[in-house]
Amino acid sequence: MVPFSAEIDRAAVATWPATTVERVDGWLLRHCELLNRKRSNSAVPPERGVDGIERVEEFYAARGAAAIVQVSRPDRRADLDAALAERGYRLTGPTEVMFAEAEPVVDACSAGEFDVRLEESTGPSWLAAVEAVGGTPEPSLDRLPRARFAIASRGGLPVGVGMFAESAGWCGIYGMATHPDWRGRGVATGVLRAGARWASELGARLFLQVEEDNPGARRLYAALGFRTAHHYHYRVR
Incomplete structure (x- = not known):
């Protein structure tokens, strides 16, 4: 892992628009009714732990949207990946971040x-x-x-x-x-x-x-x- 991968993730959030951004239990929740892109309509999890998924689902359900979680550096977040899979979340959009x-x-x-x-x-x-x-x-x-x-x-x-x-x-x-x-x-x-x-x-x-x-x-x-x-x-x- 590149030492500044976390910096890139923060910059990616800052440089792509979402009309609604909220922080709940360490999660960054993004929603944009104007853009049909996952990066504008997905939750960024805290760096550790899997608590708070229910709050994430409530946030998106209140907006009539599917709950989507962006799992960055999945090799380090096997716990989160497994917890989401158990709740019926399917994996999609594997992406490489380059610099x-x-x-x-x-x-x-x-x-x-x-x-x-x-x-x-x-x-x-x-x-x-x-x-x-x-x-x-x-x-x-x-x-x-x-x-x-x-x-x-x-x-x-x-x-x-x-x-x-x-x-x-x-x-x-x-x-x-x-x-x-x-x-x-x-x-x-x-x-x-x-x-x-x-x-x-x-x-x-x-x-x-x-x-x-x-x-x-x-x-x-x-x-x-x-x-x-x-x-x-x-x-x-």
């Missing part, structure tokens, strides 16, 4: 023949770019405290997007998407280069979360200097 220093990533990424600009908000141009590359614009991203929204263009047309959000010296990489016609042509590295440069200016390290069933993305990030910090998965009741 890198920003400046080497800038050096490793080619700018390519793309114009990449970073916007300070989710304005109309970024939302339109997300749709243009085949993505779905997500609401509530304006809640991020410090973020940049990347648009890669070729000939004036959007070909890729990404989002970068910083907290406490860590910059999370989110929402990377490339138009199907432009995949494998360096769009993602161009977007990542721009975001990594911004993170470097802030003195921040980079981190990202990639599902384990996406080996292509994992290989790409590893080739650019990202290393494994730890893993997590979700338990859904």
Whole structure:
């Protein structure tokens, strides 16, 4: 386990929006009716112990939502994993958390023949770019405290997007998407280069979360200097 894995977990919570956040019995409970993503609608457990699961279930039941628990570093939380399994929680979404220093990533990424600009908000141009590359614009991203929204263009047309959000010296990489016609042509590295440069200016390290069933993305990030910090998965009741 990387010594700062806990720092990355805290930064991941801080750099992704939830409209409701409560702390109950050491649990961090997140709910966002605007976003259909587990990372916005899951509970982060205390570092030790399994008490309080009933309170977690009450929190989500009151909002008409399924109870979801993010089990980070499951090799260290076998007790929690087993307790959730016994209550009927199924395992889903195994994910690898990766990290890198920003400046080497800038050096490793080619700018390519793309114009990449970073916007300070989710304005109309970024939302339109997300749709243009085949993505779905997500609401509530304006809640991020410090973020940049990347648009890669070729000939004036959007070909890729990404989002970068910083907290406490860590910059999370989110929402990377490339138009199907432009995949494998360096769009993602161009977007990542721009975001990594911004993170470097802030003195921040980079981190990202990639599902384990996406080996292509994992290989790409590893080739650019990202290393494994730890893993997590979700338990859904």
